[in-house]
Amino acid sequence: MTDSTITDTTTTPTRFDADSLMSEPDSTGRFGEFGGRFVPETLVPACQELEAGFREAWADPAFRDDLDTILRDYAGRPSMLTECFRLSEHLGLRVFMKREDLNHTGSHKINNVLGQALLAKRMGKTRLVAETGAGQHGVATATAAALMGLECKVYMGAVDVDRQALNVFRMRLLGAEVEAVHSGSRTLKDAVNEAMRDWVATVGDSHYCLGSVMGPHPYPWMVRQFHRVIGDEAREQCRAATGADPDVVVACVGGGSNAIGIFAGFVDTDARLVGVEPAGGAAVRHGVPGVVHGMRSYLMQDEYGQVEEAVSISAGLDYPGVGPEHSWLSSIGRAEYPNVTDDEVVEAFQLLSRTEGIIPALESAHAIAWLSREGHTMQGQTVVVNLSGRGDKDVAQMMDVLGDRGDA
Amino acid sequence: MTGTSSDQSAGTSSVDQRIGRIETEFRAKRDAGHKLLVPYITGGYPGWQDAIRACAARGADAVEIGIPFSDPVMDGPVIQQASQAALDRGATPAAVLDEVPSLDVEIPLLVMTYYNLVHHDGHRRFAHRLVEAGVSGCILPDLPLEESEPWTRAADHEGVETVMLAAPTAPDDRLPRVAARARGFLYSVGVLGVTGERDQLAATATALAGRLKAITDVPVLVGVGVSNAAQAYEATRVADGVIQGASMMRRLIDHGPDAVGDYVAEVRAAIDRD
Ligand SMILES: Cc1ncc(COP(=O)(O)O)c(C=O)c1O
Numbered sequence: 186m187t188d189s190t191i192t193d194t195t196t197t198p199t200r201f202d203a204d205s206l207m208s209e210p211d212s213t214g215r216f217g218e219f220g221g222r223f224v225p226e227t228l229v230p231a232c233q234e235l236e237a238g239f240r241e242a243w244a245d246p247a248f249r250d251d252l253d254t255i256l257r258d259y260a261g262r263p264s265m266l267t268e269c270f271r272l273s274e275h276l277g278l279r280v281f282m283k284r285e286d287l288n289h290t291g292s293h294k295i296n297n298v299l300g301q302a303l304l305a306k307r308m309g310k311t312r313l314v315a316e317t318g319a320g321q322h323g324v325a326t327a328t329a330a331a332l333m334g335l336e337c338k339v340y341m342g343a344v345d346v347d348r349q350a351l352n353v354f355r356m357r358l359l360g361a362e363v364e365a366v367h368s369g370s371r372t373l374k375d376a377v378n379e380a381m382r383d384w385v386a387t388v389g390d391s392h393y394c395l396g397s398v399m400g401p402h403p404y405p406w407m408v409r410q411f412h413r414v415i416g417d418e419a420r421e422q423c424r425a426a427t428g429a430d431p432d433v434v435v436a437c438v439g440g441g442s443n444a445i446g447i448f449a450g451f452v453d454t455d456a457r458l459v460g461v462e463p464a465g466g467a468a469v470r471h472g473v474p475g476v477v478h479g480m481r482s483y484l485m486q487d488e489y490g491q492v493e494e495a496v497s498i499s500a501g502l503d504y505p506g507v508g509p510e511h512s513w514l515s516s517i518g519r520a521e522y523p524n525v526t527d528d529e530v531v532e533a534f535q536l537l538s539r540t541e542g543i544i545p546a547l548e549s550a551h552a553i554a555w556l557s558r559e560g561h562t563m564q565g566q567t568v569v570v571n572l573s574g575r576g577d578k579d580v581a582q583m584m585d586v587l588g589d590r591g592d593a
Numbered sequence: 594m595t596g597t598s599s600d601q602s603a604g605t606s607s608v609d610q611r612i613g614r615i616e617t618e619f620r621a622k623r624d625a626g627h628k629l630l631v632p633y634i635t636g637g638y639p640g641w642q643d644a645i646r647a648c649a650a651r652g653a654d655a656v657e658i659g660i661p662f663s664d665p666v667m668d669g670p671v672i673q674q675a676s677q678a679a680l681d682r683g684a685t686p687a688a689v690l691d692e693v694p695s696l697d698v699e700i701p702l703l704v705m706t707y708y709n710l711v712h713h714d715g716h717r718r719f720a721h722r723l724v725e726a727g728v729s730g731c732i733l734p735d736l737p738l739e740e741s742e743p744w745t746r747a748a749d750h751e752g753v754e755t756v757m758l759a760a761p762t763a764p765d766d767r768l769p770r771v772a773a774r775a776r777g778f779l780y781s782v783g784v785l786g787v788t789g790e791r792d793q794l795a796a797t798a799t800a801l802a803g804r805l806k807a808i809t810d811v812p813v814l815v816g817v818g819v820s821n822a823a824q825a826y827e828a829t830r831v832a833d834g835v836i837q838g839a840s841m842m843r844r845l846i847d848h849g850p851d852a853v854g855d856y857v858a859e860v861r862a863a864i865d866r867d
Contacts, residue, residue: 213739221740223708225667226771227760227782229737368673369663381666386786388762476709476735477664489685490713491663 199244206519207409207445207452207510214402215481217516219509222401224479228381231388236403238308243410248307255299259332260289262296262414266422266569271540276560281426282543282572283419283447292546292574293415293443294325298394300411302329305392312336312391316380318345318373318439319501319548320352321574322396327361329394337361340379342372345500352578370494372503373439377478397440398508401479405508409445416450419569427567430454436571437551438462438469438522439501441508443573448520451569458520460511461555463530466495468507469515469522475506482509498527498586499547499579529554531586534576546574547582613754614729615655615701615777619812619833622654628864629778629814629834630825632841632857633705635659635675637684640850642696644841647854649698652861657732657836658693660686660706667734667817669789671839675846686710686719690726703730703756703777708744711736716747723753730754730777738771745774756780759805761797772809779811781832784818789839794824802832822863829864 202208214220222232242248256262264287269280285293305313313330315337317323323339330337339356343365346353356363369375377400384393398405398412416434423431434451436444438460448458462469468483475484477492485493485505495505507522514520525533530547533554538544545553549572556568576583612620619629632648634641636658645656661676661684668676686706693702704723711719711733723731731753736744738757748755754777759768761782772779783798784791798815805813815828816836825835837860844852 222737223735223740224737225734225760226737226758227762227785229739229760230762230764230767368677374664378664378666382669382787385667386784388785474712476712478666479735481712484709486709486713489687490710491680492709 201243201410205453207449210402210406214406216510216513219474219480219482219512220402220405221481222479223476223481224401225385227385228388228401232401232403234308239304239403239407242304242307248303252300252303255303256296256414260295260299261287263418264288266419266426268426269541272537275540276557277564278556278560279567280556281423281431281567281569283415283569285415285443285571285573286543286545286549286575290321290325290328291577292321292325293412293446294322294396295328296414296446297396297408297411297442298322298325298329301392301394302333302335305335305394306333308392310390310392312338312387313394314380314383314387314391315339315394315396316373316376317341317396318376318503319499319546320345320349320356320578321501321546323361323363324352324355324359326394327356327359330361331359338383339363340366340376340383342370342376343367344371345373348582349500349578351581372494372500374492374505381478397442398445398510399440399478399480399482399506405480405510408442409449409510412442412446413449415443415446415571416448419447420450420454423569429567431456431569432566433457433459433563433568435459435461435552435556435568437502437548437573438507438511439504439548441511443571445508445510447569447571448514452519458514459555460520460522461551462522462524463495463497463499463502463551464524464526465497466502466504467524468505469511470524472506474512477506480509482512483507498530499551501546501548502551523555525551525554525558529558533557534583543572544576544580545572546576547579549573611752613752613776615703615754616811618701619654619778623812623833628829629654629812630857630861630864631655631657631814631834631836632853633657633659633836633838634845635661635672635679635842636689637661637679637682638675638845640845642692643850644845644853645696646698647850648857649700651854651858653700653857654834655701655703656698657703657705657838658689660689660704660710662707662710665707667787669787669839671790671842671846672788675842686714690722690728693726693728701729702727703732704728705732705734708733708736711744716744717751720747720751720753724751728753730756732756732758732780734758738774741774758782759801761785761801768804769808772805772811775811779805779809779813780836781805781813781815782817783815783828786818788817790820790843791818794819794827798828799831802828806831822860825860826863826866835864
């Protein structure tokens with residue numbers, strides 16, 4: 186099926202994580218039938234160069250040491266695993282939160298960004314380009330750029346610029362240039378398009394710092410590797426706390442990076458893996474395989490193949506596609522992808538705030554919303570929730586949604 | 594699905610090696626010293642049919658018809674705007690293709706669109722639709738060589754010529770492989786960047802065209818960033834022809850189909866100069 190002219194890149198000497206269900210994609214960048222590298226010809230050499238650069242770096246103990254060091258001394262890893270006693274009691278479960286909200290910059294996004302920024306420097310790039318939805322990935326990228334002395338340009342849908350004004354200001358404060366994108370649905374998907382257009386024009390000196398496990402090969406795999414620290418830590422922490430692996434692992438899914446990061450630590454255990462999508466962006470549940478943003482994956486599209494707009498209360502999950510490895514995990518039945526409504530999310534946002542004193546990001550509140558709705562079916566089970574980010578960025582928006590009720 | 598209407602291919606045993614209409618005409622014209630001009634027009638944009646007729650009447654050698662897509666990553670602001678306007682007016686692949694036969698032009702036509710529309714329809718079905726509409730070639734700018742096989746197999750089978758893009762970033766060992774897969778002509782990407790007008794022809798435009806001319810006999814046309822008649826002249830001193838999109842669409846948007854025709858005549862005159 187594949188043609189003989191396929192590889193410019195060096196063939197793999199080592200296959201990373203060969204004994205895990207989540208090992209490397211195949212030589213075409215596929216997880217099963219999902220993934221690939223559907224980019225304009227101009228970007229093919231850059232993707233090949235990135236793949237080779239990442240492979241070499243990931244196999245190099247010095248690179249891994251450097252990354253571990255900044256993750257520890259700058260980002261604050263390991264993040265805690267907090268047992269949530271009052272929420273547990275409320276739901277009849279034993280709930281642990283993996284506290285990615287406590288990382289520097291307030292979400293899991295920093296794990297990936299520090300990895301990519303280190304790699305970009307190693308590859309001689311001087312500028313980072315990024316897309317952002319909620320602004321968390323943009324803030325993380327601007328932060329890493331400031332830390333490492335790189336230039337930074339962030340594209341953000343005009344709709345998101347409005348609803349995440351605080352993060353826009355943060356990025357500018359950090360020295361990044363933020364450009365509002367007015368094309369298409371003016372949200373995350375269009376920001377990705379614009380970032381790719383930038384990269385097509387600047388590929389010599391710029392690295393595209395993609396913010397989730399999506400895009401052309403090697404991004405879905407590389408970004409997963411940078412986030413697997415979440416799952417690797419959580420598994421050890423859960424074993425230390427309970428003496429066993431959890432029954433259920435839950436995370437929200439936009440592109441799917443925080444979910445894939447925590448799944449990577451548990452995919453080879455018996456834990457049930459649950460990725461929660463917003464009802465208005467349920468790519469796995471309602472999409473069909475399609476090709477956009479460099480990958481073949483489940484995608485919400487109309488009868489002609491035009492990509493549909495996702496609609497969600499959370500800017501970070503407003504994405505009509507999903508990372509290809511999630512499509513694959515779903516297709517083989519290893520992970521499940523239910524969805525929750527905006528109303529359920531608003532409830533969950535308040536629930537966690539009041540029972541645990543933790544204000545979650547609206548994205549992360551999706552995972553809690555699912556748990557709160559379905560908890561009655563798993564009474565007594567141990568659940569690890571990936572709390573991917575903190576809710577500071579969402580407070581202004583929630584003031585509008587809740588009115589005075591927030592103070593009640 | 595087995596190409597009942599692809600009568601051009603009847604009796605040809607080695608479909609993959611068959612030279613199609615575009616390549617046949619382009620090679621003959623090139624060999625006769627004629628420079629090739631291929632305007633791009635967004636299908637479904639108001640006046641698109643008349644614009645294509647005007648192109649044909651005023652000296653185009655083929656026309657590239659854009660089928661608008663929601664996420665055109667290789668396009669800059671002008672073509673994005675045209676595509677969005679066409680989509681807003683209800684343009685669909687079928688609606689655009691249905692109108693093609695009534696254009697009634699003598700020159701060959703190509704479709705330029707993004708891969709998801711093909712993938713969604715199904716490779717064989719889409720290729721067949723093109724043939725039925727009388728379209729000879731297809732350009733998919735987000736389908737690189739490594740991912741192209743399912744489409745090119747269907748396209749070859751139906752007799753649709755798949756134009757491949759070659760980019761300035763390609764190392765030398767990649768170009769012959771891209772060229773070998775090109776049918777119709779080889780699209781030499783003129784600039785590091787997306788479609789749109791620029792003040793100057795990028796140095797990369799002639800450099801890449803030169804590299805390609807040295808390794809292939811397939812006609813080489815420069816597109817992306819060829820923005821006016823003078824730049825078209827400059828590009829065709831090295832390349833066999835040019836593709837012009839944003840500069841065409843800006844005229845269609847601002848002034849209508851006649852202005853597109855006038856502009857085609859102007860570029861034609863420029864590239865015909867010695
Ligand atoms: C806190 C938080 N969680 C989750 C996401 C969604 O991304 P992903 O699905 O890649 O984890 C975002 C994106 O902005 C985010 O900010």
